[in-house]
Amino acid sequence: MLYLLLSILASTSLVFIFKMFQRYNVHTFQAIVVNYVTCVVVGFLFSGGSAALQPEVFGRSWVIYAFVLGTIFIGTFYLIALTTHKVGVTAASVATKISLVIPVLFSLLVLQNSLKDYTFINYIGMFAALVAIILSSVRPKTDSSEQHASPLLMFLLPFIIFLNSGIADSLINYTNANLLQQHEAPQFTMLTFSASAMVGLLVLLYLLISGKTTFYRKSILAGILLGIPNYFSIYFLIKALYAFGNDGAFLYPVNNIGIILAGALGAVIFFKEKLTKINLAGLGMAVLALILISYQEIIANLF
Incomplete structure (x- = not known):
């Protein structure tokens, strides 16, 4: 349970930090690039060097998937930051965590390796997830977060995050099921983070050379x-999976519900984010969707 709580706190803190970037005028993309470099360094140090990339790793069949995922990760991370600024913390949290609908459908329709039979209730939950994104993204005209975002953009940003996050999770599922050996997981994770850092550094270098941006020192600390x-x-999510017997079908929904609720509560308390009745309905719909998608596992674990 401790690892689950730590995973929820760590994940929720990310959107809060993005909100702080807005308050202190941090250059978001620069900080995100430094963030992925930091992930690589922390991963290397925390693993005692065991996650270091060896030359033979680049001959593995999953290398291209690590690079694709790295590109998706940094793009999605930037969109999460943009959504946090333009729409709100709650919408960003809901869009990211409700995206588990996509890998579930991918497992059912493409990999065909589902561990359970999906019922009509499960599919209702998937539809409710889409409704939750729409409801949680609606903002009143008086909301200051709408100053630079049109109603269409306020829906598109969370929806694109939903798609990108779901596609990334589906790629991870595919790679894990068909290409990756268990002992290669640390190298795969490290290469994915490294790919995000490399893509970000290349884009940042181009922007600096072309004179389209100036590097700010506070981006280093922020990153x-x-x-x-x-x-x-x-890291804590993986530890929580082990603690719950690798029952991801139970853990992921519970983890995501915790992040959505913690994100909404923190947004109201720390950033005075105003949630309308429609937003609260979307929040409730998101929790309901996650419960309906995994109600079999929840019942089995509770009773």
Whole structure:
């Protein structure tokens, strides 16, 4: 239970840090690039060097998937930051965590390796997840977060995060099921973070050389503050999986519900984010969706 709580806190802190970037005028993309460099360094140090990439790793069949995932990760991370600024913490949390609908469908329709028979109730939960994104993204016209975002953009940003996060999780499922050996997981994770860092550094270098941006020193500190909880959000999630007997079908929904609720509560308390009745309905719908998708596992573990 401790690892589950730590995973929820670490994951929730990410969107809060993005909100702080807005308050202190941190250059978000620069901080995200430094964040992924930090993830690589922390991963290397925390593993005692066991996750170091060996030359033979680049001959593995899963290398291309690690690079694709790394690219998706940094793009999605930037969109989460943008959504946090333009729409709100709650919408960003809901869109990210409700995206488990996509890997569930991918497992059912493509991998065909589901560990359970999905019922009509499960599919209702998947539909409710989409409704939750729409409801949690609606903002009143008086909300200051709408100043630079049109109603269409306020829906598209969470929806694109939903798609990207779901596609990333599906790629991880596919790679894990068909290409990756268990002992290769640390190298795969490290290469994915390294790919995110490389893509970010290349884009940042281009922007600096072309004179389209100037590097700000506070981006370094901001990126380090973001990168440490980013790495440990994954680390604690893996430890929680082991603690719950690798029952991901139970753990992921519970973990995601915790992040959504903690994100909404923190947004209201720390950032005075105003949630309308529609937003609260979306929040409730998100929790209901996660429960309906995994109600069999929840009942089995509780009773």
